[in-house]
Amino acid sequence: MSNRLIIAIDGPSASGKGTLARRLAAHFGLPHLDTGLLYRAVGLKSHQTGRTPIETAANLQTSDLANPELRTDSAGQQASKVAAIPEVRDKLLNLQRKFAHQPSGAVLDGRDIGTVICPDAPVKLFVTASPEARAERRYRELRERGGNTIKPRVLAEMAERDRRDSERAAAPLVAAPDAFLLDTSDMDADAAFAAALAFIERKGFRSSGP
């Protein structure tokens, strides 16, 4: 086994995978790619320009990932729709693989990192939580950002996106057979980080930092 640390993190929305990915990247001093942003950028840009999602994915620029609008729930819904198009996924494949296999190692989070993008990653985590726990988190996040939504609506939209991401034919959301399952329903971010770190250290990887 190569000792290059690639951490592949998959899971549904609001499972805590993004926070975990950022913390692990900081701990190990690794670059991090939130691959959901790629699909969000394709959805939003194709909507704004009228170009097809496939064409948009083929011409995606790093600067397209800096748009704050990408964080909204409607961008998430659009992302989930364009993400079901196999040719869109194909166009984004090399960029993600290249990021994963840079000499430093890397952390990537998404839906198909451990299954399609990096089936060879030495560390795979599948982060999940009950729909209620995830909807509660997303609801609080939206309220903090000033949105005025209601909880049943957040839960319904999340269920719709989960269904689309899990039932699509192309690279559906599914845990890799060798992934470490982390259910964060009753965990805060610190507990999730501690559990993931213990798993990674059991695999023989340690931070080289102070």
Ligand code: DC
């Ligand atoms: O992680 P996120 O909520 O930002 O992702 C937005 C959508 O993008 C998600 O509903 C499905 C899609 N996605 C994907 O299909 N594959 C990935 N690796 C990441 C995201």
